Amino acid sequence: MEQVIMNKSGFPILSALIFLPIAGALLLLLINRTKEALIKWLSLIVSIAAFILSIPLFTNFDKTTHLMQFTEKHKWIPLWNVNYSLGLDGISVLFVLLSTLITILCVLISWDSIKVKAKEFYISILIMEGAMIGVFCSLDFMLFYLFWEAMLIPMYLLIGVWGGPNRIYAAVKFFLYTLVGSVLMLVGIIVLYFHAGQTFNILELMAKAYPYKLQFWLFWAFFAAFAVKVPMFPVHTWLPDAHTEAPTAGSVILAAVLIKMGAYGFLRFSLPLFPEASKAMTPLMLTLSVIAIIYGAVICLAQTDLKRLIAYSSVSHMGFVTLGIFALNVQGMEGGILQMINHGIVTGALFLSVGMIYDRTHTRQIADYGGVASVMPVYAAAFMIFTLASIGLPATNGFIGEFLIILGGFAASQWAGVLAATGIIIGAGYMLWLYQRVFFMETNTKVAGLNDINAREMLALLPLALLIFWIGVYPNAFLGFMHESVRHLLERVNAGSASEINIAKNIMEILK
Amino acid sequence: MTPFVMPDLRPVMPEIIMTIFALVALLADLFLKRKETVGFLSVISVAAVIYALAGSYGTTFNGMFIADGYSLFFKLVFLLNLTLTVLISVKYIAVEKVNFGEYYSLILFSTLGMMIMASAGDLIVLYLGIELMALSTYILAGFIRYDTKSNEAAMKYFLLGAFASAFLLYGIALIYGLTGTTDLHKIGESVNRLIGESKTSSSIHPFTHSPLLLSMIMFAAAFSFKIAAVPFHMWAPDAYEGAPTSITAFMSVGPKAAGFAVIGRVFLTAFGSVKMEWSAILIPVAILTMAAGNIAALSQTNIKRMLAYSSIAHAGYALLGIIAGSADGVASVMNYMLIYAFMNMGAFAVVITLRAEGFKGDNISDYEGLAKTHPAAAALMLVFMFSLTGIPPTAGFMGKFYVFMSAVNAGYTWLVIIAVIFSAISAYFYLRIVMYMYMREPKETVRLTASPSISLALAITAIAVLVIGILPSAFVNFARAAAGF
Numbered sequence: 001m002e003q004v005i006m007n008k009s010g011f012p013i014l015s016a017l018i019f020l021p022i023a024g025a026l027l028l029l030l031i032n033r034t035k036e037a038l039i040k041w042l043s044l045i046v047s048i049a050a051f052i053l054s055i056p057l058f059t060n061f062d063k064t065t066h067l068m069q070f071t072e073k074h075k076w077i078p079l080w081n082v083n084y085s086l087g088l089d090g091i092s093v094l095f096v097l098l099s100t101l102i103t104i105l106c107v108l109i110s111w112d113s114i115k116v117k118a119k120e121f122y123i124s125i126l127i128m129e130g131a132m133i134g135v136f137c138s139l140d141f142m143l144f145y146l147f148w149e150a151m152l153i154p155m156y157l158l159i160g161v162w163g164g165p166n167r168i169y170a171a172v173k174f175f176l177y178t179l180v181g182s183v184l185m186l187v188g189i190i191v192l193y194f195h196a197g198q199t200f201n202i203l204e205l206m207a208k209a210y211p212y213k214l215q216f217w218l219f220w221a222f223f224a225a226f227a228v229k230v231p232m233f234p235v236h237t238w239l240p241d242a243h244t245e246a247p248t249a250g251s252v253i254l255a256a257v258l259i260k261m262g263a264y265g266f267l268r269f270s271l272p273l274f275p276e277a278s279k280a281m282t283p284l285m286l287t288l289s290v291i292a293i294i295y296g297a298v299i300c301l302a303q304t305d306l307k308r309l310i311a312y313s314s315v316s317h318m319g320f321v322t323l324g325i326f327a328l329n330v331q332g333m334e335g336g337i338l339q340m341i342n343h344g345i346v347t348g349a350l351f352l353s354v355g356m357i358y359d360r361t362h363t364r365q366i367a368d369y370g371g372v373a374s375v376m377p378v379y380a381a382a383f384m385i386f387t388l389a390s391i392g393l394p395a396t397n398g399f400i401g402e403f404l405i406i407l408g409g410f411a412a413s414q415w416a417g418v419l420a421a422t423g424i425i426i427g428a429g430y431m432l433w434l435y436q437r438v439f440f441m442e443t444n445t446k447v448a449g450l451n452d453i454n455a456r457e458m459l460a461l462l463p464l465a466l467l468i469f470w471i472g473v474y475p476n477a478f479l480g481f482m483h484e485s486v487r488h489l490l491e492r493v494n495a496g497s498a499s500e501i502n503i504a505k506n507i508m509e510i511l512k
Numbered sequence: 513m514t515p516f517v518m519p520d521l522r523p524v525m526p527e528i529i530m531t532i533f534a535l536v537a538l539l540a541d542l543f544l545k546r547k548e549t550v551g552f553l554s555v556i557s558v559a560a561v562i563y564a565l566a567g568s569y570g571t572t573f574n575g576m577f578i579a580d581g582y583s584l585f586f587k588l589v590f591l592l593n594l595t596l597t598v599l600i601s602v603k604y605i606a607v608e609k610v611n612f613g614e615y616y617s618l619i620l621f622s623t624l625g626m627m628i629m630a631s632a633g634d635l636i637v638l639y640l641g642i643e644l645m646a647l648s649t650y651i652l653a654g655f656i657r658y659d660t661k662s663n664e665a666a667m668k669y670f671l672l673g674a675f676a677s678a679f680l681l682y683g684i685a686l687i688y689g690l691t692g693t694t695d696l697h698k699i700g701e702s703v704n705r706l707i708g709e710s711k712t713s714s715s716i717h718p719f720t721h722s723p724l725l726l727s728m729i730m731f732a733a734a735f736s737f738k739i740a741a742v743p744f745h746m747w748a749p750d751a752y753e754g755a756p757t758s759i760t761a762f763m764s765v766g767p768k769a770a771g772f773a774v775i776g777r778v779f780l781t782a783f784g785s786v787k788m789e790w791s792a793i794l795i796p797v798a799i800l801t802m803a804a805g806n807i808a809a810l811s812q813t814n815i816k817r818m819l820a821y822s823s824i825a826h827a828g829y830a831l832l833g834i835i836a837g838s839a840d841g842v843a844s845v846m847n848y849m850l851i852y853a854f855m856n857m858g859a860f861a862v863v864i865t866l867r868a869e870g871f872k873g874d875n876i877s878d879y880e881g882l883a884k885t886h887p888a889a890a891a892l893m894l895v896f897m898f899s900l901t902g903i904p905p906t907a908g909f910m911g912k913f914y915v916f917m918s919a920v921n922a923g924y925t926w927l928v929i930i931a932v933i934f935s936a937i938s939a940y941f942y943l944r945i946v947m948y949m950y951m952r953e954p955k956e957t958v959r960l961t962a963s964p965s966i967s968l969a970l971a972i973t974a975i976a977v978l979v980i981g982i983l984p985s986a987f988v989n990f991a992r993a994a995a996g997f
Binding site for chain 2: 033076077078079080117120145146149150152153156157160161167168171172175176179180183184186187190191193194
């Protein structure tokens with residue numbers, strides 16, 4: 001197939017990345033549950049090994065092409081023309097790296113805080129890692145869907161078993177929301193399969209053009225899955241519950257990787273497969289994005305729960321991401337992708353930080369804190385970095401992403417650009433106010449005498465802090481990955497008629 | 513007077529062997545003290561029958577009995593069902609204090625009935641098979657004689673089953689009156705001719721051809737009863753709850769698969785030319801079945817009842833394959849039945865291990881904290897629950913996927929959308945079990961009744977569920993080959 005660059009080294013690096021953690025999980029299964037230390041060390045070693053294995057993706061990636069790299073292809077279910085087909089391009093490569101990095105941090109942060117069913121916990125984390133990498137690497141819809149759904153099982157357990165007081169409600173809500181969206185996408189995938197001449201190969205499917213009516217319905221079928229995952233307004237309500245109730249590692253995985261998959265889905269599938277429908281829906285998507293940005297930010301101001309506040313800030317930040325993607329120009333889209341990585345790093349770091357202090361105080365109420373800066377100065381400094389990155393201060397990664405998105409958004413629609421910018425202002429408001437209430441003011445008796453973060457916790461935060469400045473100061477190291485792929489994607493989307501389409505009229509016509 | 517010609521017995525050899533073994537089991541019961549030996553004997557009979565199946569192919573008794581790929585596949589499902597049932601029964605019937613040899617004999621007879629159903633090329637043979645299966649199962653459902661619930665189950669199952677048989681006979685009578693034959697192929701030809709005439713005369717639309725339509729409705733009603741499809745599902749929850757758990761497992765897979773075997777045979781062979789008409793009957797049945805099964809299951813507190821409603825719902829999904837009406841549709845139903853046999857039997861095997869002396873273990877609340885007290889059993893149950901929900905990488909997903917795919921291909925996308933929504937709803941009650949096991953603290957110590965045979969059944973089903981979930985090719989290809997590709 002001419003769209004594919006063959007795997008130059010010959011080593012099936014992506015398969016290794018997917019199955020190393022899964023093999024690790026199976027190994028854990030055999031270990032007696034009383035040997036907790038061994039279980040922890042083994043999962044740490046496996047996750048570090050997976051990260052080291054993923055480094056060649058960063059160093060050996062060919063940035064001059066939009067074609068798929070590190071590809072593998074094997075027959076899987078010949079009857080349905082399903083292949084085990086993997087590959088990466090500029091859009092997906094960074095997410096794999098993010099997944100492997102975040103998993104290490106999740107193992108580190110859970111070291112002391114997970115006391116019951118530790119074995120099952122680390123098995124879930126490792127299976128989760130394998131499935132996440134699988135989602136980003138799959139070039140076959142069946143394989144993609146397999147990983148996409150299989151991911152629900154460990155995540156459901158992570159939230160439901162090791163989560164907070166209201167964990168069962170949150171876990172079930174998370175599962176059902178995501179499942180309803182996913183099964184509609186499944187129907188879409190099957191319809192697409194038959195329409196395109198019985199193939200699940202994503203690259204082959206992208207090479208074809210589909211009638212507008214079909215595009216329209218399939219866009220919404222896929223939207224059901226991706227919008228829930230992102231989550232876009234108004235299907236975001238599972239997220240605050242899931243983020244809040246999940247254990248720290250679960251929140252971090254959710255925030256850093258899982259919700260990125262929705263936006264990734266839009267980029268990888270919705271836009272290239274249904275370009276005309278996507279373009280026609282742009283006004284609606286931009287509106288939903290702006291609502292998410294402002295609504296999420298305003299809700300943040302009213303939160304009294306630390307994790308819930310950060311969860312709602314995710315809704316707002318993911319609004320930026322979808323705004324950038326549906327701006328359908330280079331700046332917006334690159335900003336959107338970069339902002340996904342940024343949000344993964346920053347919000348992941350924030351959840352890690354909150355988890356650290358929660359382990360000490362066992363309260364998430366903002367009112368229970370105050371004056372933490374005087375008892376835990378190192379922690380306060382780290383949290384400041386993440387707060388500023390979340391606000392989007394220049395020299396941090398948040399600035400680059402949001403700046404590009406607003407630039408792109410402004411080009412797409414002036415109103416969207418202006419309104420999104422107000423989201424940043426409110427964002428600065430709630431984050432700084434949060435920082436003030438937690439770290440300054442009078443020292444609350446509940447935090448007096450707390451130990452500052454230890455070396456293990458510092459180790460978990462350090463890589464993220466470094467990345468924040470790396471991307472913030474020299475974003476090209478990361479933007480360089482996506483230039484070609486984004487340019488190619490936009491060419492495909494904009495190839496169709498560029499005329500303005502009246503969306504309301506459009507929907508009415510379809511429904512007739 | 514024509515001289516008697518011995519019919520070709522080779523196609524029917526598996527059934528003959530099965531009959532002999534069933535009778536031997538009945539007799540052996542008189543002499544054997546250890547009833548486990550009778551159980552062992554029935555597993556041997558499975559081996560013998562499978563051996564005979566390999567050599568049986570063709571049509572005999574003037575087309576009344578057909579041994580083809582289609583029947584072969586279903587027979588293997590029945591035999592699998594039989595084997596797993598015996599494996600989970602051995603210890604269980606001792607715990608229930610009904611350790612009698614005729615238990616195994618009845619299971620063999622019931623399976624024999626199913627095998628005859630799958631091979632029936634004639635409505636009379638079909639009726640014979642159905643009755644043999646049903647009568648044996650009625651007795652099995654009431655096998656715990658001292659338990660009123662078991663008696664109630666048998667009684668309800670019997671009374672409603674008798675109604676269904678009457679429907680079936682009425683349907684047979686009508687179609688005989690219309691076509692003058694009970695042979696499925698000849699009926700198919702007659703119906704085809706009838707439809708051809710009505711098209712040329714244009715005055716008689718098939719829908720106004722009331723005897724044909726009425727007969728199809730009668731068949732649909734009778735078969736719906738067997739597969740527990742709405743509105744003929746009322747017996748299932750009570751019968752499933754009251755019957756011995758091993759028999760509940762047996763009933764939830766065997767008669768259902770046999771029901772689908774005859775639905776496929778009768779509707780596609782005899783009524784193949786009026787597909788539009790019977791689709792119009794089966795589509796609402798399928799939708800209502802999925803709806804009633806999944807929604808009623810949400811509020812159950814007894815796991816056997818919950819699995820009863822779940823099995824109603826699964827019949828609804830499988831009906832989609834029949835409605836699709838294509839060869840792929842039939843193959844997908846066959847594949848689904850095989851997968852359903854594995855996952856449902858596995859779930860029931862876990863349910864049975866919870867039954868111990870003085871502890872019923874069939875309430876959902878009994879599963880609280882199982883992951884803490886018995887992590888292995890909980891992990892297995894987790895696999896079966898996710899498979900029943902249809903989450904990859906389990907077999908349940910592949911089964912549903914194939915059915916949905918064939919339905920979409922046949923143009924029933926809207927029906928598949930309804931099915932996937934109900935499938936998502938079903939996640940709630942399957943996950944509830946997982947939630948009880950993993951997310952609640954154990955209230956009382958549950959003692960498991962483990963035995964080597966149950967462990968074997970659990971191992972077979974769990975491995976099958978995961979292997980089919982990841983590598984379905986071999987099974988799907990087999991189903992397709994059997995469906996006549």
